[in-house]
Every structure is written in structure tokens, then in C-alpha cells.
Amino acid sequence: MKETIRDLVKDKKVLILGFGREGQSSFRMISSVGGFTCLDIADANAVSSDLTAMHNVITGAGYLNCLDDYDVVFKSPGIVLPKDINEYKCHITCQADLFLQVFGAQTIGITGTKGKSTTSSLLYHILKTCGKDVLFGGNIGLPIFDITDQIHPRTIIVFELSCHQLEYAHYSPAKAILLNLYEDHLDHYGSVEKYWKAKQNIYRNQDYNDYLFCNPEFLPAKGDCKSTIVKVSSGDLPFASFDEIPGVTLRGTHNLFNTAFVYDVCRRYDISNQEFMDALATFKTLAHRLQFIGKLDDVDYYDDSISTTVESAISAIKAIPNAGTILLGGMDRGIDYDPLVEFLQTRNLEHIILMYDSGKVLLDKLSSVASDAFMEHVHYIEDLGAACEFVKSNASKGTAVILSPASASYGVFKNFEQRGDFFKEHIGL
Incomplete structure (x- = not known):
């Protein structure tokens, strides 16, 4: 691996694009092999000051404008390039x-x-x-x-x-x-x-x-x-x-x-x-992936915060035989919620709790097609904290409460892990 990287960066101007976990890993690897002309960093956010003394660090809104100033760019996952990759003169690669x-x-x-x-x-x-x-x-x-x-x-x-x-x-x-x-x-x-x-x-x-x-x-x-x-x-x-x-x-x-x-x-x-x-038989379910987090007042609680799709939320409800309450909603990314709207109307759920921006989309869709009797089970609650208080007071004994948002966590939480931890903490488990 090091030989391949050494051949790639030898006598080249190298840029680490994105300085999160993977970007820092790439920085360590390239630093260890050496041979480059320079090794710089570009990230939307501020970068550790001890690096700025020895490496050029580009930050802020225009951090993506510098790519063609380099020969080789190690791109971190999730960074959206403003142009088609083929329009850049530099060689853009990644760890994977x-x-x-x-x-x-x-x-x-x-x-x-x-x-x-x-x-x-x-x-x-x-x-x-x-x-x-x-x-x-x-x-x-x-x-x-x-x-x-x-x-x-x-x-x-x-x-x-x-x-x-x-x-x-x-x-x-x-x-x-x-x-x-x-x-x-x-x-x-x-x-x-x-x-x-x-x-x-x-x-x-x-x-x-x-x-x-x-x-x-x-x-x-x-x-x-x-x-x-x-x-x-x-x-x-x-x-x-x-x-x-x-x-x-x-x-x-x-x-x-x-x-x-x-x-x-x-x-x-x-x-x-x-x-x-x-x-x-010895495998333990991963955290935040339809994870049973405990029982409180004879109500089962499941953390499926990883859920960002309609299909994952549907699967979660199907997987738990005593599912009584589902918590849905987060960042609205424009996905098609119609299959979830149709599915929810086929289940006998006690409470359907809708939150945040995508919760509003789901509420509008359900309101336009579902019966008045069904809508009595639908509640729009603005945030997860208030939703946790609602379920602790209203979920029936013997049922299960599932956080499976069918939506991204961004905008409110750093990631799905933080959202799941917040849920567990506010339920009190």
C-alpha cells in the first residue's frame, strides 16, 4: 500500500480534501511515506492550528476552489464536487x-x-x-x-x-x-x-x-x-x-x-x-440498528436511528410483533414517502409520531388520504425530546416504541448515532 501511495505522490503537490476521520487517516499515511512536494489540507471547517504552521490549510466557503492548484487530491467521502470530476486537471482519488x-x-x-x-x-x-x-x-x-x-x-x-x-x-x-x-x-x-x-x-x-x-x-x-x-x-x-x-x-x-x-x-x-x-448466536446487534434498548413501565423501546429510508422504517415495524408506536421524521431530502404513507394505513399502530421537516411532509400526505379515524392516531410533535415525553406518558403497556425516522439526522443532530443516544437518554434507559 505504501509503495503504491509513494509512487502516486512522489514529487507531487498533494491535497487532503476533507479533514474528518478519513482525511486525517490519509494525512497520516501520506506523511509516513513522504516524497511529495507539499501536503496541504482543504476543509470547510477550521483545522488544528499546529498543522497550519507546517502545511497550507484552506478553509471556509471557498475551500473547493483550489483543487487544480494540486497534482493529486485525496477526497474524503461525502464531499460534493462543484464540477464533474473529469473537468478537473488534478488527479482525484480516495482511500477506497x-x-x-x-x-x-x-x-x-x-x-x-x-x-x-x-x-x-x-x-x-x-x-x-x-x-x-x-x-x-x-x-x-x-x-x-x-x-x-x-x-x-x-x-x-x-x-x-x-x-x-x-x-x-x-x-x-x-x-x-x-x-x-x-x-x-x-x-x-x-x-x-x-x-x-x-x-x-x-x-x-x-x-x-x-x-x-x-x-x-x-x-x-x-x-x-x-x-x-x-x-x-x-x-x-x-x-x-x-x-x-x-x-x-x-x-x-x-x-x-x-x-x-x-x-x-x-x-x-x-x-x-x-x-x-x-x-x-454470539453476535450482538449493532447500536442504533433496530437495537432493543430496554423496557420501561412494561413498554419495549427500540432504537433504529440508522433508518433514513422509507424501506428501513417499514422493515422495522414489520420486525417487531408488538409494535405500537413509531417515531418518524427528520431532515427532508426530497425522497418519495408515498410507500410509507400507504403502509402505515395497513397497520394497527397506536401512535404515529411525526417530527421535524419530513414529519410535516408525512403529515400533509396522510391528512390528504387517510380517514379521520386513522388520523386520531397521528401526532405531529416538533422535536424528539417532546416526542419522548409523549410516548412515556401515552404508550400502552405490552407494546413497543420504535425510533425509525426514515429521514436523515442532519440539521438537528450531528449524525444518527447522536440521535439514537439522545433518544435513549430522554427515554431514561
């Missing part, structure tokens, strides 16, 4: 693409609109529990450059990949998992087609010896994928329900499907059915 260039043959890449963190974590857990030499990084929160020193020729790398990491990809993992494709991130991409195209890069650069484990509903277009396609089904599993395995914390048919992806991959690594099920 460079990593896959070097270690793609050893890598299992996982992407999808929903479920990728749970699937990635479960895959890593089972491989590790079954004694495999395996490492985990990527969108889950660990920059992929930070694990390169631990990689050996037989190491398996589980790499969670977001759409932003795949957006300009030139390389693909030897084993790719495509869980699903739903409407999301329209504020970044402008259209669902552009968003899906970014996700589909996980297989577009695969070769004939590679594998794509794919949701049959989202198969590649003819000619788009050279690799062997494995159509995944929940029926592939050696069990029909999580209830058959004592100790399993995963819930819902959507997680059963995610587990089938993991199972189909693990079969390629000679893991037996019994080993798989034993390891599955």
Missing part, C-alpha cells in the same frame, strides 16, 4: 479506490442502501469466530488505510462501502455484496439513477474470476457485470427463523435476508452450518 487497487483480491466489499453495517459486522464476526485471519474497516467508522499494516497475503478483508466511497471507483472487490438499492441521498446526487450508479460500481470493475452476491431484485443490467452472480435468498440458510437459534439478537425478515448473504459468502471459506449457527 487505492485500497481496492492493492488488496481487491483479498477483499469482500459490502454495499446497499440499508443493512450494510449489520451485514458487514456479522460477516466479520462469523469469520473471526470461526478462526479466519480477517480484518474489518471502511464506512463502519474505521478508515481502511488504518488496517493496512496488519494485512498478510492470506488475510480476508471485510470492507463496508458507502455510495460516496464507490462514486468514482476504478476498482472492485473480488467478492462483492449488493444488498439492495432504494431511494436515498438525493440531496447529494440529484437523482436516484446517479445514486444507484455509484453503488453499482462495487461490481462494474470486477473480473471473470470474481463473485457478486446480489439481491435478485437488483441484478446488474446485461453486460454490466463480468463476474459470477450468486442470487441470494433467505431460503439458502440452514434454518427458517432466528427463533430456531437460542441467543440470536437479530430481528426481522430483512435481517434474515442479510444473514443469507453472510451465509453464502461463508460457504466459500469452508465454514460448516453448525459453525455458522454457533457464531451467529
